Amino acid sequence: MGIITRLLKNLIITPSVKGRIGEARLERKLDSLDFWGYHGYCLRNVYVPRKDGTTSEIDVVYITPKGLFVIESKNYAGYIFGDERYKYWTSTLYAGKNWLGFKKVDKNKFYNPIWQNNSHISALRNHCGFVEAFSIIAFGDNCELKDINWNSSNVEVCYYSEIKKVIKRIWNNVPDVYDEATVNRIYKDLLSLDSSTETRVKHVNDIKYGSDSLICPRCGSGLVLRTARNGAYAGNQFYGCSNYPKCKYIRNL
Numbered sequence: 001m002g003i004i005t006r007l008l009k010n011l012i013i014t015p016s017v018k019g020r021i022g023e024a025r026l027e028r029k030l031d032s033l034d035f036w037g038y039h040g041y042c043l044r045n046v047y048v049p050r051k052d053g054t055t056s057e058i059d060v061v062y063i064t065p066k067g068l069f070v071i072e073s074k075n076y077a078g079y080i081f082g083d084e085r086y087k088y089w090t091s092t093l094y095a096g097k098n099w100l101g102f103k104k105v106d107k108n109k110f111y112n113p114i115w116q117n118n119s120h121i122s123a124l125r126n127h128c129g130f131v132e133a134f135s136i137i138a139f140g141d142n143c144e145l146k147d148i149n150w151n152s153s154n155v156e157v158c159y160y161s162e163i164k165k166v167i168k169r170i171w172n173n174v175p176d177v178y179d180e181a182t183v184n185r186i187y188k189d190l191l192s193l194d195s196s197t198e199t200r201v202k203h204v205n206d207i208k209y210g211s212d213s214l215i216c217p218r219c220g221s222g223l224v225l226r227t228a229r230n231g232a233y234a235g236n237q238f239y240g241c242s243n244y245p246k247c248k249y250i251r252n253l
Contacts, residue, residue: 023073026060026138029163030069038171040064041187048123048193056123062167063187065176067132068124069167072117075140078106084114084150088222088242091143109242111215111222113137114155128186132177134170138163216241216249223251 023044030042041063047055062069074080082089088109117135124131137157139145148157158166178186216223221243228236241247 021075023059025160026071026073026163029160030060030062030167033164033167038064038168040069041183043187043190046190046193048120048127048190050123051126056120058120058124061124061190063183063190064171065178065180065183066171066174067134067177068186069134069136069170070117070121070124071136071138071163072113072120073138074110074113075142076110077140077142078144079146080139080143081147082112082149084112084152084155087112087115089113106246108246109222114150114152114157117155128189131186136163136166216243216247221247223249 027042027044030040033040043061043063044059046058046061048058049055058070059073060071062071076091078091078093080089080091089112091108091110093106093108114135114137117137121131121133121135124133133154135152135155137155138160139158141159141161145157145159150157156166156170215221221241223239224242226238226240228234228238236252239251241249
């Protein structure tokens with residue numbers, strides 16, 4: 001394999017690039033709904049301001065007469081386990097065999113995407129006033145949802161390939177709540193939220209340095225409170241990445 005090919009392959013499989021690919025795929029699926037008479041406006045990577053001055057990044061939002069479909073995209077592979085009640089979900093992926101010939105499995109924790117999307121909806125309501133919103137967590141078709149549990153009536157968890165079916169089902173079972181003028185107003189308001197490089201960098205820095213954020217800025221896993229056992233800092237507490245030892249990010253208190 002040539003050097004250029006290897007570099008391109010490494011670029012494609014980075015989590016950030018995979019995420020952007022997944023979001024673009026969802027946007028194309030939503031845009032195609034217009035062909036079937038479901039009219040709405042689709043926006044990607046919308047940075048909504050919060051009360052504390054930080055921003056909340058919404059992967060995809062679909063603005064319609066039925067309300068806002070707020071979509072959190074997770075382009076993961078492997079088996080996915082999660083429950084709406086718990087702070088962290090888990091992805092597991094076969095990682096070959098160890099020197100004894102036994103199967104190895106990589107387990108990675110990530111922040112509950114339902115909670116994550118709830119924070120996006122809260123930011124939307126703070127910015128726009130109360131909005132009717134449906135929370136959709138969409139996983140890439142390369143993973144398998146093994147044990148996912150939720151009870152909230154406004155939440156759906158599905159694969160990318162199911163997104164249109166899910167939205168059509170919701171659409172056909174709820175009344176219109178917005179007229180065309182209101183849909184256009186919300187669309188223009190959210191369209192005005194800058195998704196430039198400068199805004200993106202600020203959002204990443206807010207996550208990285210924000211005192212109330214417990215998401216690892218390097219890999220997106222959750223941060224957990226730990227206590228140093230050895231060395232000059234023995235006894236001191238710090239936040240460490242739950243994906244350790246693969247990710248060695250720490251944040252001192």
